Amino acid sequence: MLSISVEEFLFWKKKQLSKGGDFQSFSVLLDCIGGISTSYLKLLSINPEGNLHIKKNLDDIASIWDEHLINSTPIQYLCGIVFWRDLKLKITDKVLIPRSETELIIDIVFKIFGKKSKKLFFAELGTGSGAISIALALAYPFWEGIATDIDQDALEIASNNYKDSSQQSNLRFYCGHWWDPFDNFKGKLDLAISNPPYIPNNTYENLPKEVKNFEPKIALLGGEDGLKHIREIIQKAPLYLREKGWIILENHFDQGEKVKQLLVKHRFTSVEILKDLSGVERFTIGRYK
Numbered sequence: 001m002l003s004i005s006v007e008e009f010l011f012w013k014k015k016q017l018s019k020g021g022d023f024q025s026f027s028v029l030l031d032c033i034g035g036i037s038t039s040y041l042k043l044l045s046i047n048p049e050g051n052l053h054i055k056k057n058l059d060d061i062a063s064i065w066d067e068h069l070i071n072s073t074p075i076q077y078l079c080g081i082v083f084w085r086d087l088k089l090k091i092t093d094k095v096l097i098p099r100s101e102t103e104l105i106i107d108i109v110f111k112i113f114g115k116k117s118k119k120l121f122f123a124e125l126g127t128g129s130g131a132i133s134i135a136l137a138l139a140y141p142f143w144e145g146i147a148t149d150i151d152q153d154a155l156e157i158a159s160n161n162y163k164d165s166s167q168q169s170n171l172r173f174y175c176g177h178w179w180d181p182f183d184n185f186k187g188k189l190d191l192a193i194s195n196p197p198y199i200p201n202n203t204y205e206n207l208p209k210e211v212k213n214f215e216p217k218i219a220l221l222g223g224e225d226g227l228k229h230i231r232e233i234i235q236k237a238p239l240y241l242r243e244k245g246w247i248i249l250e251n252h253f254d255q256g257e258k259v260k261q262l263l264v265k266h267r268f269t270s271v272e273i274l275k276d277l278s279g280v281e282r283f284t285i286g287r288y289k
């Protein structure tokens, strides 16, 4: 730990922010690398006296900030950390950075199943960093969860995040293509969730460079119309869901109606498109018969 005056620190902070970037990313950097939490940062601004303790020297932190600004490297990859709901997850560029809009999936589950519930089986297809499954396994200690991914590196990150966040053992991880790991769960799942890759091929080319140059392609690309994976997941879901089991899917901003039609075609009922906090039709849910 290094000790510096609060006055010097606040001057340095103002200089860094004047170079560009947003305050939220800068706060993540200060928290993860400097050990200065956002709430402590607010306190310092109110009372800028005395000294503070910081984990790294200011030049080192500034050079990480510069890399973020110059190359558009996501701050979460540079820090190796992402904050998602109340979780602090370790990540690398082998996994998608879990988005804040995806946090709403957990609230959708709360709305459907209530805060407490009897034992249920849930599945997450394409878990990435494990964010969704870990949040659910913690919120529902009596549920049994299975989280899968096609990418072995992603699964390792997810299972380590689970070990770091929980003392429980109600979440298992399997590697495989969409429903392939669920052979033993035919007709048994109460809930299946997926935020699959859904970016249409030609949209991918125009993604912001902080996404296109850094995030795994396999986590983003959804084929020509973006619906390749969603179509496959919906088509096979009836084999694995219990009667009245739920499916919750995240989709691209303009895919809600098409995903809804796919669910109806495969005999799902109670089909609904749900909006995220920006009013985007981000999620489509349904119940198998």
Ligand SMILES: C[S@@+](CC[C@H](N)C(=O)[O-])C[C@H]1O[C@@H](n2cnc3c(N)ncnc32)[C@H](O)[C@@H]1O
Pocket: 095, 096, 097, 098, 099, 102, 125, 126, 127, 128, 129, 130, 131, 132, 148, 149, 150, 151, 154, 176, 177, 178, 195, 196, 197, 198, 218, 219, 220
């Ligand atoms: C959009 S990311 C979502 C990650 C995480 N669930 C989240 O919400 O942050 C999609 C995930 O699906 C995985 N994936 C891609 N193709 C797959 C396949 N054929 N079978 C299983 N998982 C796949 C990717 O590796 C990636 O982790």
